[in-house]
Amino acid sequence: MFVRRIAVVGTGYVGLTTGACLASLGHDVVCADVDAAKVERLRRGEIDILEPGLAELVAEGMAAGRLTFVLGATSAMRHTAEGPEVMFLCVPTPMGVGGVADLSIVEAVVEEVRELLPPGCVVVNKSTVPVGTAERTAELLGRDDVAVVSNPEFLREGSAVYDFLNPDRIVVGGSQQDAAERVAALYARLGAPTVLTDAPSAELVKYAANCFLAMKLSYVNAVAELCDRLGADITDVTEGMGYDKRIGQAFLQPGPGWGGSCLPKDTSAMLQLADAADFEFRLIRATIDTNTRQRQRMVEKVRLAVTGKRGGSLSHKRIALFGLTFKAGTDDLRDSPALAVAALLRQAGADLVGYDPALRPDNPHPDLTGVTVVDDPYLAAKDAEAVVVLTEWPEFRSLDWSRLAESVSRPTVIDTRNLLDPAVARRGGFEWIGIGKS
Template identity: 75%
Template sequence: MFARNVAVIGTGYVGLTTGACLASLGHSVVCADSDRDKVDRLRKGQVDILEPELADLVADGTAAGRLTWVTEAGAAFEQGTRPVEIVFLCVPTPMGAGGLADLGVLEAVVDEIRTLLPPDCVLVTKSTVPVGTGDRITQLLDREDVAVVSNPEFLREGTAVHDFLHPDRIVVGSARQDAAERVAALYARLGAPTVLTDGPSAELIKYAANCFLAMKLSYVNAVAELCERVGADVVDVTEGMGYDRRIGQKFLSPGPGWGGSCLPKDTSALLQLADSADFEFRLVRAAIDTNSRQHKRMVDKIRLAVTGSRTGSLSKVKLALLGLTFKAGTDDLRDSPSLAVAALLRQAGADVVAFDPAVSPADDRLPLAVASDAYQAAADADAIVVLTEWPEFRRLDWPRLAACVRTPAVVDTRNLLDPSVLAQAGFTWSGVGRPARAESPPGGHLLTGSATASR
């Protein structure tokens, strides 16, 4: 594999992971970001993002000279003796008005670098962008010598480095086959299946994949509610489903809803695209509606656990919330279902105090009290509510927590905890899609030599 000279514009979650991982593959990478303080920290190997292995890759790449940092996009093209061959755009494309992705930052960067790009280089959109963005960038560039390529990322927060270096597939799309092949060659060492296609198809693949995952999560949350109504156990139901290779085990865990930086904005963006094409994408719309309903359903479960009624008053009820991030293993609070549930609880008059291993009590982004540990959060609480699946919560001293609370009740919206452990500590337990009588750890037991899952 030939090492390439690469520039990455933007050192957010996607850009930093992209730059560090490409450098680890042997490429020479320069990363540009307008935040001077951030660039100074990166030069020292300091990474602000909570992501396993990323800080080590940044430090190793910087020390080896394969990873350098600049504060101006134009300076990224002046590094080394050879010109930059491939430029990645990894800038924010947040949800804008009406749910469509806001391309303001992306277009501003394209305008800034338009005349600075080296001749015959390839400009790659790594950011998630609406279908047709590649054509729009081509028009903005007005450079026949610069090819535009779409190379969407499929990184999961908490496992981004692993996902980059062990991808399920590489997707590269462009109207110019030679440019697409140049970008695909960057990943040759990974040996992953590669999909070479046109630009619009590559852009749609990202949205189609994320929206499918959102629908799968909404589906399993609906199945969990059905389980509660008919007396089935969603853990056994999803285990039985997951052994079917057509379905798979992943994204079959019910919870308080889905969120994060991708699924909410990507589902909204796909709906906008469908509307613009005069197509009513009812499946995606139903997934979004189901997700919003799930937040309210969790509040009803909490009402039931505390008051004995799904319509009982939560006024002046104190609740200890365990988990604020949208999932475990990250410090990302964007569109977190935990925060959505917390907001509904506060609207209902509840007094909420939260604890999350990745959120500081001094964090001023949150409109609620954050404790320094779970025991402080649980002091005099009428119930403990698990909202994020941090494994640390399984290892809490539950007898000690029982001594802290006013009422020993746990609402486990992630089915994370072992009900028998809680029962021994004196707690009542309620999960999602599981009968209250369940006393074994989450997960059924496969009988050796049998296709029957039993408990």
């Protein structure tokens, strides 16, 4: 294979995974970040994010001399005399005013490296960006000898390394076919189906895929509510649906709503794209509205379980929250549905004590304001009026529910993930309340 000189700007979930995995494929990679302390930690092999296999890949790449960390995009351009052949932009594109993606960091990096890029270099937008960003990037560069392509990422937090090395597909879009083919060739060893297209189509693929997944999740949560009302079992319903190859088993698990760093941002951005095109995307709007309702519905379940009334008061009721991250296997709190439910419970006057395997009480986070975080689930449950399972950490299944029943004020568990074995919880003395369960 051809070994390429690659620069990756940004060392978050996407950037660090991209850099480490490309190095594992044999390329020479330099990763840049503006956080000096973070760069020093990475040079020592210290990884800030919880991502299985990532620390090992970083260590292997550094030991082989194929992975280097530098401070700032300018340093990445000057890391070798020849400069990079490909530069990946993996910087944050947070939700801005009105749901529009904020491209200020992308544009700042482009302006910084514009004069430093060697002729023939390919600039790759890896971050999730609105349709038209590749064209905008090319305009900012103002370089006819530098191509811009879109190569969206499809990485799930908690399995990002696996997803990168075992992709369902590689999507590359650009106006210059040879540049798109050069970027696609970086992944040749992975043997994945490759879609070569124009930049707008590649940019839209990521939004379209994530919005579809969000719709699927909102749909199954709505069906779960219907199951609650009709006395049906959502597990059996989704099993029956999932065997249909047109539907599949994935994303059919009900929960407290969807969240994380991608789906909320991308559904809002899709609405903005549609509005700009004078198209009313009612499906996406209904998807978001259904998700908001799902979080409120979880609070209604807690009210009913604790007070016996849907509108009962939770004022000064102690509630134990099991799980605070947006999903198991990560320490990411961004747009966590668990925290959204916690905020609603707090507004209702509840006293909240939370436990999450990925969080430490001595490392406070602003998103956890109003939640007392402890490092022991049994301590979290002490004197609680209810235990609410909000994140699907497998270890919650193996807790001693008899011991928990002795600690709580009221042995009731609201399992918003249908994670637990109801029989085990009930044998422990708990009333188990699930989602979409008769």
